[in-house]
Amino acid sequence: MRTRMSLAALTIACLGGCGAPRTPELDYLPPSGEPASDRSAFVKQRPWLVWGNIVDHLQQQGHRLAELDEEAGELVVLYSGDPEPYVDCGWIITYDEDDLERLPAASSEASFRRRRDGRAVTLERDLRLDARMTVQVEGAGEDAIVRTDGNYVLTKTIAPEDVEQPLHAQTVNFRTGESATFSSGTTCQPTGELERLVFDALPPVSLADR
Numbered sequence: 001m002r003t004r005m006s007l008a009a010l011t012i013a014c015l016g017g018c019g020a021p022r023t024p025e026l027d028y029l030p031p032s033g034e035p036a037s038d039r040s041a042f043v044k045q046r047p048w049l050v051w052g053n054i055v056d057h058l059q060q061q062g063h064r065l066a067e068l069d070e071e072a073g074e075l076v077v078l079y080s081g082d083p084e085p086y087v088d089c090g091w092i093i094t095y096d097e098d099d100l101e102r103l104p105a106a107s108s109e110a111s112f113r114r115r116r117d118g119r120a121v122t123l124e125r126d127l128r129l130d131a132r133m134t135v136q137v138e139g140a141g142e143d144a145i146v147r148t149d150g151n152y153v154l155t156k157t158i159a160p161e162d163v164e165q166p167l168h169a170q171t172v173n174f175r176t177g178e179s180a181t182f183s184s185g186t187t188c189q190p191t192g193e194l195e196r197l198v199f200d201a202l203p204p205v206s207l208a209d210r
Helices: 002-018 047-060 193-199
Strands: 025-029 039-043 064-069 074-081 091-096 099-104 109-116 119-140 143-160 168-175 187-190 207-209
Touching: 039 193, 047 064, 047 074, 047 119, 047 143, 047 193, 074 193, 119 193, 143 187, 143 193, 168 187
Parallel strands: none
Antiparallel strands: 025 091, 039 143, 039 207, 064 074, 074 119, 091 099, 109 119, 119 143, 143 168
């Protein structure tokens, strides 16, 4: 009798849940370090030469420049696209039975199996970065001081697979040295690689304040 009852109970339980596909569990690890801070450098070269070297270097690297004002020693670098090179958002951890996967949370595209209205669906998550970095070249006698300041805007959208209308869309923004957190709890901050584009154009003997 006990055996029959156990088999019956198991059958009922499977009818209620065994047929439903399992969905992976998600966890999140925030960035482990501090956000990249403001940077400046003292360069023992004339300002006009430093300005030209920075502009040439950025153009050779294929970066988009705007608002070039050589007289004021100021230019703006614009970037739109994949956040991962320039932003750290920590890690998304996926547990699926015995399998564990780790995905950078700053990836431009990611997909997850979740349950909605009692059924498993695939949710597509897109993340886009629109960044604007101001570069200032100031005269200091016959030498120059280079300063950078970046502004980062991240837009996240989540939608079911093959559906254009998003379920959720949110934008956060932060500057160099800061971080911001989405309502989901994902925290993002600059890596400093955007600012490094400028300082890589300077002579090795430059004195950089990192």
